[in-house]
Amino acid sequence: MELRIAQNADAKEWDRIIAESPHGTLFHHWDWLKITEKHTRTKLFPLIGIKDGVSIGIIPLFFQKNGPVRMVFSPPPHAAIFYLGPVFVGIAGLTQEKWEILYMDFHGSVENFIKNDLNANYIHIALSPSLQDPRPFTWSGYTVGSSYDYVTDLRNGADHLFQSLDKKQRQDLNRAKKRGISTEMGGQKEINLILDLMTNRYEEQTKAVTVSPGYITDVYDKFKDNIAVFVTRNEGEIVTGLIDLQYRDTLYSWIGNPKPRRPVSPSPNDLMAWEIIRYGCEREYKSLVTMGAAGNERLHTYYASKFDPGLSIRYHAKKTSFISGIFEKGYTTILKPFFGKTMPYLCGKRMM
Amino acid sequence: MTIELRIASSEDKKEWDRIISESPHGTLFHHWDWLKITEKHTRTTLFPLIGLKDSTAIGVFPLFLQKKGIVRMVFSPPAHASILSLGPVLAGYDTIKQEKREMNYIGFQNLVEDFISHELQAQYISISLPPALQDPRPFSWSGYTFELQYDYIVDLSIGLESLFQTLDKNGRQNIRRAKKRGISIEVGGKNECEKIFDLMVDRYTEQGKNVSESRQYYSEIYDCFRDYLKIFVAKSEGEIISGCIDFHYRGTHFSWIGNPKPKKPISPSPNDLLIWESVRYAHDHGCRYYVTMNAAGDKRLHSYYVSKFNPKLKAHFSVKKNSWLAGLLETGYSNVVKPFRGRFRKMFQ
Numbered sequence: 001m002e003l004r005i006a007q008n009a010d011a012k013e014w015d016r017i018i019a020e021s022p023h024g025t026l027f028h029h030w031d032w033l034k035i036t037e038k039h040t041r042t043k044l045f046p047l048i049g050i051k052d053g054v055s056i057g058i059i060p061l062f063f064q065k066n067g068p069v070r071m072v073f074s075p076p077p078h079a080a081i082f083y084l085g086p087v088f089v090g091i092a093g094l095t096q097e098k099w100e101i102l103y104m105d106f107h108g109s110v111e112n113f114i115k116n117d118l119n120a121n122y123i124h125i126a127l128s129p130s131l132q133d134p135r136p137f138t139w140s141g142y143t144v145g146s147s148y149d150y151v152t153d154l155r156n157g158a159d160h161l162f163q164s165l166d167k168k169q170r171q172d173l174n175r176a177k178k179r180g181i182s183t184e185m186g187g188q189k190e191i192n193l194i195l196d197l198m199t200n201r202y203e204e205q206t207k208a209v210t211v212s213p214g215y216i217t218d219v220y221d222k223f224k225d226n227i228a229v230f231v232t233r234n235e236g237e238i239v240t241g242l243i244d245l246q247y248r249d250t251l252y253s254w255i256g257n258p259k260p261r262r263p264v265s266p267s268p269n270d271l272m273a274w275e276i277i278r279y280g281c282e283r284e285y286k287s288l289v290t291m292g293a294a295g296n297e298r299l300h301t302y303y304a305s306k307f308d309p310g311l312s313i314r315y316h317a318k319k320t321s322f323i324s325g326i327f328e329k330g331y332t333t334i335l336k337p338f339f340g341k342t343m344p345y346l347c348g349k350r351m352m
Numbered sequence: 353m354t355i356e357l358r359i360a361s362s363e364d365k366k367e368w369d370r371i372i373s374e375s376p377h378g379t380l381f382h383h384w385d386w387l388k389i390t391e392k393h394t395r396t397t398l399f400p401l402i403g404l405k406d407s408t409a410i411g412v413f414p415l416f417l418q419k420k421g422i423v424r425m426v427f428s429p430p431a432h433a434s435i436l437s438l439g440p441v442l443a444g445y446d447t448i449k450q451e452k453r454e455m456n457y458i459g460f461q462n463l464v465e466d467f468i469s470h471e472l473q474a475q476y477i478s479i480s481l482p483p484a485l486q487d488p489r490p491f492s493w494s495g496y497t498f499e500l501q502y503d504y505i506v507d508l509s510i511g512l513e514s515l516f517q518t519l520d521k522n523g524r525q526n527i528r529r530a531k532k533r534g535i536s537i538e539v540g541g542k543n544e545c546e547k548i549f550d551l552m553v554d555r556y557t558e559q560g561k562n563v564s565e566s567r568q569y570y571s572e573i574y575d576c577f578r579d580y581l582k583i584f585v586a587k588s589e590g591e592i593i594s595g596c597i598d599f600h601y602r603g604t605h606f607s608w609i610g611n612p613k614p615k616k617p618i619s620p621s622p623n624d625l626l627i628w629e630s631v632r633y634a635h636d637h638g639c640r641y642y643v644t645m646n647a648a649g650d651k652r653l654h655s656y657y658v659s660k661f662n663p664k665l666k667a668h669f670s671v672k673k674n675s676w677l678a679g680l681l682e683t684g685y686s687n688v689v690k691p692f693r694g695r696f697r698k699m700f701q
Contacts, residue, residue: 095518095662096504100655133665135502139651144500148489150450164449297493305451311487 001105003113006046006058014046017058023087023128026247027075031222033060039215040064040076047113049106057088057106063118072120078210080255082147082291083126083314086110107136121321122328129314137317144317148294150309151287154251158281162274164308172266173274179234181268183275186229186241191216193231194241194256201258211255216243230276232268234260240268244276249286251276253293273306355410355459357467360400368400371412377441377482380601381429385576387414393569394418394430401467403460410456411442413464417472423681426474432564434609436645437480437501437668440464461490475675476682483668496671502648504663508605508635515631518662526620527628533588535622537629540583540595545574548585548595548610555612570597584610584630586622594622598630604641605634631661 006014011030018024026032030046037044042062049057062076075081086106091099114120126147127134134144152161162170186193195213220227228251231241242256253276257269280288293303294311303309320328360368365384372378380386384400391398396416403411416430429435442457468474480501481488488498508515516524538544549570553563574581577599585595596610607630611623634642647657648665657663674682 096664097655097658097662100658132667134500135649135651135654138500146488146492146498295489297489300489301451301454304454308449308451310450313486 001049001051001056001109003109004048004050006048010046010048013055014048014058017048017055017089018087021057021087021089022091022130023085025083025128026223026226026245027081027084028058028060028087028128029223032081032219035215035218035222036076036079036081037062039212039218040079042073042076045113045118047110049109051102051105054090056090056102057086059086059106059110060084061110061114061118063120069122070118070120071122072114072118072124074125078212079215080211083128083316085125085127085131087128103133104136107140111140123319124316125318126316127314129312132315134315134317137315137319140319142317142319144315146295147292147314147316148300149292149312149314150290150294150300150303151312152277152290152307152309154277154280154285154287158278161277161281161307165306169270169306173271176266176268176271179266181232181234181264181266181271183230183232183268183272186231188217188220190229190231190238190241191220191243193238194229194243194258197238197241197258197261198256200261204261216255228279230256230272230279232272232275234264234268239264240272242272242276246283246285250289251280251283251285251287252289252291254291270306277307355403355405355456355463357463358402358404360402360412364400364402367409368402368412371402371409371443372441375411375441375443376446376484377439379437379482380577380580380599380606381435381438382412382414382441382482383577386435386573389569389572389576390430390433390435391416393566393572394432396427396430399467399472401464403456403463405456405459409443411440411460413440413460414438415464415468415472417474423476424472424474425476425478426468426472427477428479432566433569434565437482437670439479439481439485441482442485457487458490458493461494465494476679477673478670479672480670481668483666486668488669488671491669491671491673494673496673498669498671500649500667501646501670502654503646503666503668504644504648504654504657505666506631506642506644506661506663508631508639508642512632512635515635515661516628519628519660523624523659526624529620530622530625533620535586535588535593535618535625537626538585538587539633540585542571542574542578544583544585544592544595545570545581545597547592548583548597548612551592551594551612551615552610554615558615582630582633584626584633586626588618588622593618594626596626596630598634600634600637600639603639604643605630605637605639607642607644627660 014030018028033044033046040062042064045061045063047059047061048055060074062073064071064073064076075084088103091102094102114123125137129149138144192213195216226246228244228246229241230244231238233239239260240258243254245252245254260268277288290303290309293299368384372382387398387400394416396418399415399417401413401415402409414428416427418425418427418430429438440460445453468477483503492498546567549567556563580599580601582598582600583595584598585592587593593614594612596607598605598607611626614622631642644657644663648654
């Protein structure tokens with residue numbers, strides 16, 4: 001097994017691997033990675049594993065130096081990327097034994113690269129939802145954690161899903177429509193509006209918004225066909241919105257869904273959720289994934305109560321040296337809350 | 353619509369076992385009699401909790417309390433019983449909507465948490481969830497850390513011939529050569545069950561480890577669950593040289609304990625033949641799956657088991673919570689006392 005750092009000339013081969021692999025996600029595509037590198041102050045190391053002259057897998061690593069701490073991420077923070085990590089090809093016909101040998105081999109080489117070439121003392125890797133085996137990470141000293149998504153099966157159609165709501169929820173949808181609340185699709189302009197709404201909402205909650213509009217704009221330019229933008233209006237004004245991703249047979253709720261600033265009843269977010277279900281069913285997507293919400297202790301009940309989703313689990317792995325562990329603790333318990341609270345005062349409306 | 357908690361008594365045995373057999377989370381280990389035998393042999397007190405909503409049972413949760421000095425510990429399952437998972441079993445889980453599932457599960461879990469912290473006042477809690485309960489969130493949200501455990505699952509429906517072909521050449525040869533050398537596999541009873549236990553004790557002593565389960569425990573489990581247990585022994589020249597204790601539950605064959613390395617080295621190892629014959633037995637007795645419990649999570653052993661019958665990997669969860677003091681004592685126990693005790697025993701045997 002040898003590792004090679006992919007160059008721009010490899011973009012096509014890279015994207016072929018992503019497209020053919022069960023582990024491939026939209027986030028893994030070459031252009032998305034390059035845009036992410038540009039906006040996250042990281043250096044991208046797109047590694048390809050080659051065995052007997054054939055590509056068997058890739059992993060995009062993002063390297064960042066902060067003082068004495070050398071960090072490796074896949075994905076990096078502040079890019080609204082939920083997972084990345086390794087992607088393997090040509091594994092469909094392999095026995096479990098062969099697959100494990102391949103996976104462990106590749107993982108061993110990547111570990112060497114992280115240790116010897118990047119000298120990293122903090123590593124965080126979130127695995128693709130379809131890579132359900134974090135053992136190689138556990139066995140090489142990582143701590144494994146889990147994240148959760150809700151997955152709604154769209155194959156039974158919109159009518160069936162409408163009936164899965166309770167009576168009150170169904171009445172609210174009808175009342176929202178009667179009151180003139182409506183959901184429509186948007187583009188770049190609406191993306192900016194949604195991000196503004198998010199900023200306002202986060203400001204109220206004194207959390208800093210960490211995704212830059214420039215990043216989302218660049219992503220939208222490159223991946224227009226994979227992005228569906230929904231906004232919901234009340235009395236002509238956009239009060240909420242959602243940026244979704246569409247990839248293969250699945251629709252993903254990605255960024256947005258802020259609570260309207262002034263309370264509107266019935267909830268425009270509920271109506272939007274239903275309109276997105278209809279959109280997904282009409283376009284014959286097999287499932288709708290609400291990314292991350294199921295793992296949130298406060299939010300999960302809201303999302304679980306709609307359209308009877310299934311729960312799906314994915315894994316992330318972290319390894320820290322003693323020093324970087326202390327830095328991380330200091331950052332999350334002191335610096336981050338501090339910045340969150342002071343930023344709104346320091347930089348006015350938009351905090352990026 | 354409030355949920356309340358009740359401690360089950362012997363009179364509830366029937367109701368308890370009904371919940372276990374109807375829930376997707378139920379395992380053989382959860383059965384009332386297994387829990388009572390475990391309590392008897394692990395120096396613990398069993399608290400079999402039932403959660404009731406509008407007087408209908410929505411779940412059960414067997415807790416084992418153990419006091420060691422100042423530390424009060426709660427286990428599900430307790431150590432030294434070879435029980436690989438236990439934890440909560442929720443009723444009707446696969447027929448209700450996700451929202452209701454979460455309400456029942458979280459509501460029940462909160463009451464159990466209250467019970468553990470107020471009634472049992474435990475500082476150390478360790479729970480292995482049933483493999484079918486693929487949602488550890490309520491535990492994470494109440495301060496537990498989690499770890500993964502892994503099983504290998506073989507689909508037997510592809511047929512014996514195909515299963516045999518999944519072995520590599522060496523594996524197939526080992527089986528044929530073992531047969532030629534006169535190693536035979538037999539299905540055994542209580543005597544054989546006890547003999548396997550003795551072999552395990554020998555093997556563990558050789559490795560400087562303790563067998564912490566008692567012979568009496570297995571004997572009582574055998575008496576109570578003989579219809580479920582499947583005992584296999586490998587014989588060479590009339591002598592039992594290896595064996596395993598498995599069980600059948602709900603159409604699945606669980607490979608549970610055994611496969612000790614024979615005392616005198618025998619080539620080829622009888623264990624390849626032993627596993628093959630138990631797979632064949634499972635297949636011939638109508639089992640759909642053959643589960644090798646926990647081996648897949650073992651860095652050293654997993655490659656041995658993955659090379660057989662092209663299994664699938666299945667993860668499940670164990671969760672743990674401890675106070676600062678209990679954490680310190682645990683580290684001390686597993687790093688100092690446990691290895692020392694094993695070596696110490698070996699020196700004197």
